[in-house]
Amino acid sequence: MLETKSTIGLTWEPKIPPLSTSKTIPSGSQKLQNVVGKSNSELIDGLFVPPNDPRKVNKLLRKQRKDTAGGNWFDMPAPNITPELKKDLQIIKLRSVLDPKRHYKKSDLKFKTLPKYFQVGTIIESPSEFFTGRLTKKERKTTLADELLSDPYLGQYRKRKVREIEEQKRPVGVEKWKNKGRQSYKRAKDRRQR
Numbered sequence: 001m002l003e004t005k006s007t008i009g010l011t012w013e014p015k016i017p018p019l020s021t022s023k024t025i026p027s028g029s030q031k032l033q034n035v036v037g038k039s040n041s042e043l044i045d046g047l048f049v050p051p052n053d054p055r056k057v058n059k060l061l062r063k064q065r066k067d068t069a070g071g072n073w074f075d076m077p078a079p080n081i082t083p084e085l086k087k088d089l090q091i092i093k094l095r096s097v098l099d100p101k102r103h104y105k106k107s108d109l110k111f112k113t114l115p116k117y118f119q120v121g122t123i124i125e126s127p128s129e130f131f132t133g134r135l136t137k138k139e140r141k142t143t144l145a146d147e148l149l150s151d152p153y154l155g156q157y158r159k160r161k162v163r164e165i166e167e168q169k170r171p172v173g174v175e176k177w178k179n180k181g182r183q184s185y186k187r188a189k190d191r192r193q194r
Helices: 027-034 054-064 083-093 106-110 144-150 153-171 171-175 183-194
Strands: none
Touching: 083 144, 144 153
16 A cells, blocks of 8 residues: 655746847856845846846846955955954054064055955964963953053053153243243233233
8 A cells, every 4th residue: 555645736937037049148147046135126026037138247246246355365355344443453553653672664654544455363372382472361352452551561661751752842941930922911911000
């Protein structure tokens, strides 16, 4: 006794317009089958049908291509720039001010905009440097700005530099008591009239 499974007689066929034979579609249009987010005018019975025009097909392929730095850069993607990343990039750009012992090329000063393609990584120390060259968990911070603010040597250097600049700007001798400008002239005139 063989039991046969009964099949349900439901079938569905999409209503696809016949493709015109006068225009040929390039072979790259098979990649367009998994396009998501198309408007209802481009969908036929809920399915995306590639356009017959090769220019439109090429335009859709260009839109689908990811924004990368190219094959020579191993297709490095362009990241989303968050405020934290933006601050870190600005700190790297101004790194020559941070440390008096290190000097960098001036070519970075030409570029006023932030780079489009970059990657942020984490340095992993080798096990042999466990006691010498590694940061403890307390010293590790989430961003570069937090790490620089928590560095005690950089804090001392910053305070010393601020103190030096304030000493240069402070008036010396009798000049600090003299009021300069138009307001001081009016006050002197008022004092004379009294």
